[in-house]
Amino acid sequence: MSMKLNKRVEAIQISGIRQFANQIPSTPGAVNLTIGQPDFPTPEAVKQAGTEAIRNDQTSYTHNAGAMELRQAVQSFFKDSYGLSYRAEDEIIVTNGASEGLDSVFRTILEEGDEVILPAPTYPGYEPLVQLCGAKVVYLDTSETGFKPDPQALEELITERTKAVLMNFPSNPTGVTMEMKELDALKTVFERHDLFIVADEIYSENTFGGAHCTFACFESLRKKTILVHGLSKSHSMTGWRIGFILGPVEVMQHVLKVHQYNAICASTPSQYAAMEALVNQRHVPAEMNKAYIERRDFVYKRLTEMGIDVVMPTGAFYIFPSVKKFGLSSYDFAIRLLKEGGVAAVPGSAFTEYGEGFLRISYAYSMPVLKQGMDRLENFISTLKLQA
Ligand SMILES: Cc1ncc(COP(=O)(O)O)c(C=O)c1O
Structure with a gap:
C-alpha cells in the first residue's frame, strides 16, 4: 500500500x-x-434503569461531562465511600469506560518525549495509549517486591522527562492492594516532584482485606492526582461502558475537551443505569x-x-x-x-x-x-x- x-x-x-x-x-x-x-x-435494577431510560426516550446526548444527575451521584459515591471531594460541575467526567478515561487523560497531559512510570507487571492497556501520544513508558519492576512499587526504586526512575506515574491498585494482573502506610511512603516521593499521579482504581470496590486506600486521598497531591474509575468491575457492567475521571478543575477543563471531541458523551441509557448502580446498588x-x-x-x-x-x-x-x-x-x-x-x-x-x-x-x-x-x-x- x-x-x-x-x-x-x-x-x-x-x-x-x-x-x-x-x-x-x-x-x-x-x-x-x-x-x-x-x-x-448486571444487577436487575440497573438493567431496568437502562431499559426504562430507552423507553422514556432518554436517548439523546447528555452534557459532554455526563448528565449532571449522574455526576452528582459520582460525587456522593466517592465522598461517602472514600471521603473524596470533587465538584460535580467541573471536576468529574463520565467516560466510555475507564479505557476512554485513560486515553483522554494521557492525551491531555502527555507530549512527545515525556515519560510515564508504570509499576510492572501491569495491565497491557496503558503502554499503547502512552505510545500513541509520542511518550514512553518506563517500567518499575515490582516482581521482587511483592508486586508493590518500592519508593526508593521509584525515586531513582524519575527524571526531568517524567510526566506521570500510573498506579493501578488493586492490580490487574497480580490482585495486590496497597496499605495506607505504603501509600504514605510513595506520597513523600510524589511531593518532591512535579508530576501527575494517574490512579486507575477500577478494582477499588473489590478489596478483601479491609477498606481500599486511594491515591486520591492526599490533600497535598490533590492538584496532581487524576483518578480513573468505572462500573465495569464493581457492578459487572463491562458492556455498558461507563467510566469516570475525577481530578482538579485545572486539569479537568482540558480533559473535557479531549473527551468531547473523541466521544461527545458516554452512552445516555448507560448513564441512567449507572445512576441506579451508584445510588441504590452500592451493596x-x-x-x-x-x-x-x-x-x-x-x-x-x-x-x-x-x-x-x-x-x-x-x-x-x-x-x-x-x-x-x-x-x-x-x-x-x-x-x-x-x-x-x-x-x-x-x-x-x-x-x-x-x-x-x-x-x-x-x-x-x-x-x-x-x-x-x-x-x-x-x-x-x-x-x-x-x-x-
Ligand atoms: C486495570 C484496568 N483498567 C482499566 C480497564 C478497562 O476498564 P473499562 O471496561 O472501564 O474500560 C481494565 C479492564 O480489564 C483493567 O483491568
Missing part, C-alpha cells in the same frame, strides 16, 4: 491477552480461566466479593498444595502464581497447559517482561469451573514433573 499510516499506530500490537485468547477456540473443551470480567449478570460489590473471597481461598489453597509459589491476592479477581520452577517460559507453559492440560490461563509475559515466569488465573468463574481448572492444572504439572 502506498498510503502511509501513522507510524505510532503501526508500532503498537494487539494485546498479549487477546493474542493468547485467540488460541483458545482451537482447544475445544478447555477450561477458560482468562477472562477479566465478573461472571455475574452489590460486597455481595460479589463474598463469592470472590471463597474462590480466591480455594484457588490459593489448591495452588499452594501443588507446591506453587503464589502471593495471596487481596483485591480484584486475579491470582498470579509463579511457574518459574517448571523451566518453561510463561508463554510455553500457558500454551502447553492449554493444549495438553485443557486449561486456559494468561501467560505472565502478556503483562510485560516483568510478568515473565508467572501465570494470570482469573477466578471470576464458578466454583465447579475453578475446581475442574485446578484438577487439570494439577494433572498437567504432574506430567511436567515426570518429564523433568
Whole structure:
C-alpha cells in the first residue's frame, strides 16, 4: 500500500491477552480461566434503569461531562465511600469506560518525549495509549517486591522527562492492594516532584482485606492526582461502558475537551443505569466479593498444595502464581497447559517482561469451573514433573 499510516499506530500490537485468547477456540473443551470480567449478570435494577431510560426516550446526548444527575451521584459515591471531594460541575467526567478515561487523560497531559512510570507487571492497556501520544513508558519492576512499587526504586526512575506515574491498585494482573502506610511512603516521593499521579482504581470496590486506600486521598497531591474509575468491575457492567475521571478543575477543563471531541458523551441509557448502580446498588460489590473471597481461598489453597509459589491476592479477581520452577517460559507453559492440560490461563509475559515466569488465573468463574481448572492444572504439572 502506498498510503502511509501513522507510524505510532503501526508500532503498537494487539494485546498479549487477546493474542493468547485467540488460541483458545482451537482447544475445544478447555477450561477458560482468562477472562477479566465478573461472571455475574448486571444487577436487575440497573438493567431496568437502562431499559426504562430507552423507553422514556432518554436517548439523546447528555452534557459532554455526563448528565449532571449522574455526576452528582459520582460525587456522593466517592465522598461517602472514600471521603473524596470533587465538584460535580467541573471536576468529574463520565467516560466510555475507564479505557476512554485513560486515553483522554494521557492525551491531555502527555507530549512527545515525556515519560510515564508504570509499576510492572501491569495491565497491557496503558503502554499503547502512552505510545500513541509520542511518550514512553518506563517500567518499575515490582516482581521482587511483592508486586508493590518500592519508593526508593521509584525515586531513582524519575527524571526531568517524567510526566506521570500510573498506579493501578488493586492490580490487574497480580490482585495486590496497597496499605495506607505504603501509600504514605510513595506520597513523600510524589511531593518532591512535579508530576501527575494517574490512579486507575477500577478494582477499588473489590478489596478483601479491609477498606481500599486511594491515591486520591492526599490533600497535598490533590492538584496532581487524576483518578480513573468505572462500573465495569464493581457492578459487572463491562458492556455498558461507563467510566469516570475525577481530578482538579485545572486539569479537568482540558480533559473535557479531549473527551468531547473523541466521544461527545458516554452512552445516555448507560448513564441512567449507572445512576441506579451508584445510588441504590452500592451493596452489590460486597455481595460479589463474598463469592470472590471463597474462590480466591480455594484457588490459593489448591495452588499452594501443588507446591506453587503464589502471593495471596487481596483485591480484584486475579491470582498470579509463579511457574518459574517448571523451566518453561510463561508463554510455553500457558500454551502447553492449554493444549495438553485443557486449561486456559494468561501467560505472565502478556503483562510485560516483568510478568515473565508467572501465570494470570482469573477466578471470576464458578466454583465447579475453578475446581475442574485446578484438577487439570494439577494433572498437567504432574506430567511436567515426570518429564523433568
Ligand atoms: C486495570 C484496568 N483498567 C482499566 C480497564 C478497562 O476498564 P473499562 O471496561 O472501564 O474500560 C481494565 C479492564 O480489564 C483493567 O483491568
